[in-house]
Amino acid sequence: MVVRMRSRARHLLTLPACTCAGLAVWAAFPPIGAWWAAPLGLALLASALRDRGPWAGAGLGLVFGVALFTPMLHFTAVAMGNPVGWVALTAVESLYLAAFGAAWALASRIGHLERPTATALLARMLAFTVIWCGVEELRSSWPWGGFPFGRLAFAMADAPMLPFAAYGGIVGLSALVALVGAGVAEAAHALRRRRAFNALVAAALAGAVVVAPVALPMESSAQDGTLRVGAVQGNVAEEFEDAFNRALEVTGNHAEATLTLAETVGRGTLDVVIWPENAADLDPRDVPASATLVEAAAQAVGAPVLVGAMSYADGVRYNDMVVWTPGVGAGEYYRKHRPVPFAEYIPLREQLRHITEQVDRIGTDLAPGTGPQTLTIHAAAQDRDVTLAMGICFEVAYEDTLRAGVEQGGEVIVIPTNNASFLHSSEAEQQLAQGRIQAVMHGRALVQVSTVGVTAIINPRGVVEQRTQAYTQASLVADVPLRTSITVADRLGAAPGLAAQLGAALLAAAGMVSGVSRLRRRRRRA
Known part of the structure; x- marks a missing residue:
């Protein structure tokens, strides 16, 4: 008993x-x-x-x-x-x-x-x-x-x-x-x-x-010199949907923050300036007014600017990071490879519509990009090309996506992201923690750049060396080490x-x- x-x-x-x-x-x-x-x-x-x-x-x-x-x-x-x-x-x-x-x-x-x-x-x-x-x-x-x-x-x-x-x-x-x-x-x-x-x-x-x-x-020391990076957090109003609906407000915020950065560090002292995902609410490749703002920012810093923009074609949209060179304009771009199901596109849309009309909140599905997992930029202050391993937003959580960029020659990892819709929830901090693990796994410095935070510089040992506060307009400047060796983890794949x-x-x-x-x-x- x-x-x-x-x-x-x-x-x-x-x-x-x-x-x-x-x-x-x-x-x-x-x-x-x-x-x-x-x-x-x-x-x-x-x-x-x-x-x-x-x-x-x-x-x-x-x-x-x-x-x-x-x-x-x-x-x-x-x-x-x-x-x-x-x-x-x-x-x-x-x-x-x-x-x-x-x-x-x-x-x-x-x-x-x-x-x-x-x-x-x-x-x-x-x-x-x-x-x-x-x-x-x-x-x-x-x-x-x-x-x-x-x-x-x-x-x-x-x-x-x-x-x-x-x-x-x-x-x-x-x-x-x-x-x-x-x-x-x-x-x-x-x-x-x-x-x-x-x-x-x-x-x-x-x-x-x-x-x-x-x-x-x-190992965390530089193997191919360093890259002087400016990471710009332009900020978005907490009523983020209205902010993105007000044409060029988000683009203007990031251009303004970049002009402030240029005044602080001086023109021609940075190799590259990185804006976050969706920093251009209107694609500067298609909208002259947006291109004018981006060009002014690029001219002010005297360096290429990585600009986040949405591209629409054939009934779908793409999430791009575009290299904008002052005096030249839009060039090479990285197109997000792994859209988030039910957040950026809707699988089984017709079947799920019988359960909830929430599926129609996403009117145009985001399609996956193709091509390399890297971007090559011309480091302005050094006059040489540098390859970046790229991942946009939630791609920071996928080690195979970032591994591909590293294996293709990426010497530093760049993660542009847009956390505006998550407000003050834990999403941004979770993403930052993921970036810290990925930096160690791939043996690379990682630069995470957000519209509203957290923007951060992470060294190859997973230590956050600089970061911004949420919902502030700010920028970070850092000399990040460029590394070429491949970790055991990446060799195991x-x-x-x-x-x-x-x-x-x-x-x-x-x-x-x-x-x-x-x-x-x-x-x-x-």
Whole structure:
């Protein structure tokens, strides 16, 4: 009777435990940024899932996912002005965590994983890590390119494990967090069962995983000189929709900020000036009044200006960053490769219109660009060409997109973004944290330039050297190091992610086979 009551009490506590676990992992991300809360939250989740069946695991994983993504993705409600997208995205992302819960419940019942030995303990920790990373990789890549917000790695910008991003990439850094969480869970379980040696092994391994990456070398010095960059945040009125509807107001703000910058640093002292995504509310390639403002700004600084503009053609639109050279005008451009589904274009528009008319908020779909993931600019103060690895807005969350730019010769990463629609939500700070991880992973300085903030200069070690405040007109000037070497993570490419997905699938399948075999044995005994 006492054992049964304890079992019921444990079952009743699992739902609030999984809720707390999800909230703990959320707290690891900006705006709170308590990185150590992520492994503790995973440890609580792993403990709640212990000895559960696949259906119970799926349910508990779903609860964990809802608790994690509901606060994390609230910025979508801010951008839309209603909760429809927020609820839908939270539900979809949480389903991946339900899949994780089911897969781990299956894998954890593989015969040798259930043994109380230290070897089995290590195997359980690795299995938990592989399944987590496999599901995280799937969530971040499928469907329609996936949605990487909430990857464990993106909470580690201030963690001692950060240097490992240059070696294992996003997947590898997430794996370390998951491994620490699994180790804490195993140590706690071993202590409850009075297996001191097992507890010591798990705790020691978890501690080593946290501390050891500090010793990894991180190269950050310039290898091909430096690039003197001016990053301009022109600012947009908080009634951003009206601001973008008032012709040339946003363009004028950025031109004004650039003129102020020129007065401060002097003409001809900068190699390039970077404006953010959508900085030109009317395309200067098509609208003479917009071109006049951009040309005046470029002439004032005496350097090429990267201008964000929308181009319309054949019933679609494109998100471009255009190189504007003073006296020459528009030249080479980078066209965003990965539009955001349901934010910049609507998949299954006709089918979804039967559910909600919100799909028509996006009247013209954004189409993906083609060509290289780079832009080449002529550094004005140095009189030489420099190649930039490019990503626009949410592309900062996709390591393969930025890797392509680095492999194509990009010596510094540039991320123009427009955060105006997200107001004072956590989106901008989450994006900044993603940029810090990407800087380390690719071994490049990263310049993030926003219409309203956060505009920042990040060095190749992931340290924010300069940043602006939100909703202010400002500019930053920095000599960023140009680097040409390729990190281990970039050499590995997509292999770690594919290996994690394959490993997770094999472990789940092995768990199914083990469960069927166990059921057959029970039937024979009966």
